[in-house]
Amino acid sequence: MRILALALGALIAVPASAQTAQVAPILTTPEAKDIWTHARPEIARVTHVALDLRVNFASQTLSGSAILDILTAPGAREIILDVDNMNIQTVAALNGPNLPYKIGPRDAELGSALTIQLNPGTKRIRITYNTKPSASALQWLPPELTAGKVKPYLFSQGQPINNRSWIPTQDSPGIRQTWSATLTVPDNMVAVMSGDRLSGDKGMQRANGGRAYEFRMNRPVPPYLIALAVGDLAFKATGKRSGVWTEPSMLDAAAYEVGDVEKMIDAAQALYGPYRWGRYDMLVLPPSFPYGGMENPTLTFLTPTIITGDRSNTDVVAHELAHSWSGNLVTNATWSDSWLNEGFTTYFENRIMEAVYGKTRAALYADLDWDGLQKDLTEAKNGPTTRLHGDPGATAGQLDYFKGSTMLRTIEVAVGRKRFDAYLRSYFDRYAFQPQTSAGFLADIRQRLIRGDKALEARLQLDRWVYQPGLPANAVHVQSAILAKVDAQLAAVKAGGSVSAVKTTGWSTQQWMRFLNGLPRQQTPARLKELDQGLGLSASTNAYVRSAWAELAIANRYEPALPSIEAFVNSVGRGLLIRPVYQALVAQGDWGKPIAARFFAKAKASYHPVTAGQVEKIIAK
């Protein structure tokens, strides 16, 4: 199916603040309809958001205003925004009359529609509002949960649909907006955002107290990419266009860990064309950050769990950097096609890793992803949730990542790298700053790469990959020689060999993962003790190791490991590492469920609202 674009921008004068940026057309095809938004962009849409917010740690609120520039279709009488759980004080035309508005019923997932009546010719609206302490995008951390333990901390996580809890706008990935923001924060704190910094590193003193920081994003981005953090932050450069922000005590370790980033940017540009976002900085957050990383433009957010001292988790940096093309430049129009963001990015991530570290090391990550693919397929029984295109948020496990990247690798092998790279590079150029759908991508690759080659079409099976469950038989599996050696040691242990014979010196996170996840799930207490003590699992400072060990120990109801597991789920809030621990406990029924509830009761206050909600659901089972 072809994407029909309604070029509304051509019919109506573009507001001044949006003039520097291209205003993307509005998608109107059925498959691009986003069921996760209340917005009706074909009637009226937001093109620019200007925020002016005061950050109040005492009340855990943001308060101030949002000025929205809007584009309207002829005769439009209203604009519909997404809001969730916020207090709206006033809605008015900018420097004009108040506008009647209505907040619709709250859907637990989608929040409410904010419908604002427009006067003929209304082009700018001013909304004054404040957020609530329970805003789903925001985590307000008390000083105890920071590294420094003296100042509080605030950060946001927008993807997929949380930003409507702090920004009243049209919160759909198919809609692009430029934005600007002024954040006023307590005197001794620093604010960062996912856009250009206009005020210096120290902000500006405000007459009525606090420091003001100004930011701007003049390239049109989907609203989920607007992000902020406020804390005791310091900066260290890692190169001419990159650097790290984090709490002072973590700065040196963080800067070392991500020190290969300039090489990664060079490699990425050589593959997919210019990096179009200016700076590439990273923010290393407190351990409650719910993800490994988040690709907020100009400022990737990273979990501190990647800091293992050996740069073995820089795949996360390569991944978030790759989103600067797949995701931030070309964006899934709806969350039904998240593989266009995550699958493409996982493929590109591995290409960046190969360019920077070589084939052997890249194969390590790709082979581990293959393990993840098989695990997700098995757990979902190759059922409907193993389709790439499906209900938003419904893809099993990380199949949008693993099946998506395997599909692209399979195409690469079939057509040859040179041809595929040229195609992908042109794909990014042609769709830059636009939303994309599965159907749109398939039409494009057929037109530009397959070009009627029937044999190639039959070989690739693209529709099967995207629309059918399971894994097509042509899937390419990259195997790692390094992991094959781990498998050999694993085989010896499985055959009853002693744990002390396992040579783990210098093991990367990935070698540990292959070993621990490869151990048979049923183990005797004696063997678990030998593993724990021989390999130092409960005492490991590597969060990935602690998580994988917890899963194994819990599967065997191995109680000596519980104190370390409890400490772990109280010190890390990254969903990918803690959810499996809670799931393993719940799977142990009468033995595990009360333990899960007990751990969560204590740890909950340290989790991001989204993660807390996810764990709550696991425990309720």
Ligand code: BES
């Ligand atoms: N964009 C994702 C994070 C995300 C996914 C947020 C879904 C909200 C909903 C980010 O790029 C990501 O994929 N992070 C991974 C790391 C990566 C190396 C696999 C993660 O968090 O583990």
Ligand code: ZN
């Ligand atoms: Zn990603």
